[in-house]
Amino acid sequence: MSEAPVLEWEIRWDITDSERIRIILATAAALGSPALLRRGSASSPLRLETLELESGVLHWSGLTVDPGTDAWEVEVFGHGCVYRMLLSGEPAEPGTWVTPLPRQLLQLRRRAHRRAPAPPDLRLRLPLPGWLGRERDAVDVSLHGMALRLGAGERLSPGRVLQPIELRTAAGEVLSLRGEVRHVSDRADGELQCGLLVTPLTSVDTERWQALVARALHPTTCTDGARVEEQWRLFIDSGYFNLAGRSVEDFESRRRSFIELGRRAGSMGSVLTEVVWPSERGVEATLSTMKPYRSVWMVHQLARRQDATRFERLKGQMLRDLYAHCVEHAQRDPGFRWFAAYVESTVPFTYRSHVGFAERMAATGRTLLLPMRMIDVECGDAPASSVPGLELGPATEEERRLLVERIALTRPAPYAEALDLHLDTLDLAGRDAGVAGGGPGA
Template sequence: MDSSANKPARSSSEGSGWFTSPFSGYSLHGSEAIQVVLPEQGGLLGPATLLSPTVVWARSPEEPGALSRTRTLSVCLDTGGAVIGPLTGELHWSDAAGGALGLQLRDVTRQQGERILTLLDAELLRGLAVPEASPLPVQEELTGAERMGEVLRKIAAMGHKAVVRRPGQTARMTLEGLDEAAGLLTWHCAEPLADWGPAPMELEVVGYNSAYRMLLETHARAGHRWVTRLPERMWRVRHRWHRRVSAPEGTRVRFEHPLWPELGALQREVVDLSYSGLSLRSGTGDLLFPGLFLPLQVETARGERIALRCEVRHVSFSQADGRRLCGLEVRPLNPADAVAWTRLVSETLSPSTRSGEDWLEPLWGLYEASGYFNLAGRSAPQFDALRRDFTELSGRTAKLPHLFCQTVWPSERGVEASLSALKPYLHTWMLHHLGRRPGKPAQAPPVPGQILRDIYQHTLEHTQIDPDLRWMISYAESTVPWVQRTHLAFAQRLGAEGQALVMPLRLMDAECAEMSDEPRGEDVEIGPASIGEKLMLARELARTRPASYVEALDFSRERLELRGASRMWMQEGLTRERRVLVARREGVAVAALVLELGPPGTNLFRLMDAARLFPLGPEGPDTYVALLDEARRWFALRGRTAFVYLCEDAGGYARRARLHDDPAMRPFLWVIPASRIPEFLEHIQEQSVGRQQRSHPIPVSL
């Protein structure tokens, strides 16, 4: 035997930190085949309920205080026919209500690790072991009977599977019924003999896009049927909602085992990948297990190397050849690796699309050919002044995937179609700059609509990388047939659920040098809003605007000043600013002007250099012309020659304020929650396949 097999594992508390989570390895249920023995403490502790080469949990009647005086323990695993150990363990965790104790195993040799994992393989084949890994991060807290009722009714109707968790224990459940009047849930439990004690049990339900976590109190139990009280709150946690595809040929990973470096440098084939994960083929001697934190390097066929931080989430193996398929959750090591990983995955997911920074000249030609510059009564010469800013900024944005995405579909004609996205608010991405060249390229896809599907898919899947994504918005033109069938139709479908917003508005151009020349009025004072006046504005918006509007556009009380979003942009050397001014009469605020600034060239319709007006009293609209003149001064001081006014009312003051728009256009603000993006992509696919081939251009998004 190789002498290195007896070298101890590196301690999980050494160096850079833990190499596994406290719940790594496999949960064991319905079996007492593995007993945890403490020879120096009087013998049997209890059956193992969770096990890996670094952690063991045992169900025990012992009080943790009886063992806590002896931090370092001698531990043996008794399988009835053989004993693994003695191992060195430290008592780190306890769950008194569930009668479970958790021990961190230290200095486990490679040989001992192999024996533990072989034992767990046998339990896995018997159906008595379930892979365990660190809990999914909380993304959103759900409260209120109506919102939780919607989620629970969907869970019951779809038959989604649930798992009850205690440290080292699991039980599989299915929600059978919901009695909202009585406040009760009825579950079917696959392990009827499980005993969870009096404390609340943690349950996790896996849905289509997300998993939901909740704490439940048992109300009654009879065999397979459990009745619990409705939870007081639920948490939505991230589930694997990124599409996975086969990895490009020749893609490999290199790594060293973090516990047993004597295994040497290992190289393995990547089977598939997504933005948030990959799977690889591993051998019997790799000793990978769920919950193991694994630094590795991806190497592509063209020689590019990308460093990732990973956690093993799942391991399955073939009895025929002993080969394993390991699923890993991944995160790039640094911003440069994030750019490289995003590029690799996006090109793999959508091989026909590319990032736009290499296609800037053809992209500008696409905007001209598609009629994009004709939207809202504009013409191509009006955009020439923005061309240099657009080109310079687009060259930078490719290195900032957490803020920007620019997708193009190239062909022998240049660029066939393009769609971009940017992150203007803390939890929101905005789709914009959509154009489609008329006619067909020589190498046109055989399936109608493939080009539009590809650019939507690439762009929207890119936004889903962002763990803070909650909303998707766009400003689109409702007179375009494509918009009617896609954005509008999808929002109408969600309208009954209150899950989408379509708000008609007018996008009016304001030239900074073209003042209204109307007198302000001696009784009108304009100045920066005080803290109290900002709170007044936040309350007024919460009262008069849908919650989706307030949350998506950072108009909540906590985010009104846009500090979170501004910080993200400023860290990259980019301008992002919001300023609130108010008009006062006799010292009382009657109207608010909200101004936003972004880098020149970010949006060709200047949607990042925008103004909004909100009344704070019945006399508020009388001050709008004066406020818009003040907006001209504010933007001019920041080097802008024009801005866009987002008009949400009838705009009867537009002529006096010298605002300009095309009365034939019908733009609107479109908002959907991020959880509905996969459904929106399905809707795009349906509409693009049924789309009749057109010879005219399709400008869609401003």
């Protein structure tokens, strides 16, 4: 279990583990991630072409300056972050550079929410005198932000509020937003770019905006519930139903409720989302996340076909896409504080994603790892007769207080907070569960 960070300006992590550095830069090379070379006032775009794993040599291209043998600062753009390193090497052919692996990376994250290129043909109109009828191109979007390209001679001042901004999609949907100008900056092509903090004006606008941003951020995954029948088939074909000594027949009675819930999941984003990674063959992998407590989002039901990796452009892409979608879905919730999972730590990807991350962040006091043992508990009809000497009923105020005090003495603070085991959050009476039904293994 890990606490979600609250970003005020910038978060920094020093990375010195050589194997992790190799994985990060190998991924950047495979994805063709853009990078920037700089020293003093000199700078150049560049691209990491390959990483020779055995020799630990990096091959770069696209340079517009001669780096010589001096040390240069390099920034490689990652998933919602920047990796900064200090490198020196030797030019090979013009525009190329060969360097050793760095011993240290500095990972920087300056935004709470990742941005993605805006969908094609996304146009907007600003409510400004003299600008009526003018349409502008959106450059990129995020959960709470958008950038747009300004025309020649157009100026906007930081702090200015624009309402309503009319946003029109290629499908003809119209959204109304409130926008606050946060910055105006120069683009490489000489034009100006304006960054906006945006807020949808109505609940319908909110749903449409979140769906638009999700499609931009996650083009390889879906959450609309249209493939829920294929999702159930995936659990059968992947062997998910055979875990822990179970069989497909053990889950057949839950199939109908799972299908019904899955079809509604697309409209239940405040408490649940079911993410699938489809190919032309069908659903290749799936992961779901739900909100079981006030501040917790929990991932569950991870399954993938054994031969699904042949549809990946990059090794590990499928599981990474699923996890990224689930995490960024949880980030839409203003009450999101903890991200949790029950995991089998012998699976390499699961270990890296959950155990490895929690161990690296243990010094922050915002992660928690606890061993656990799963057991089966029958939840059918209550026994016909009560046990002699025991009274069954709602807990009294004193009993609730004693329970909370005992938990505080025997469990870490994150455990009590995340699971609503404080006196002011323990009572669930009157709370709307917001969801009925369940899924396999729920």
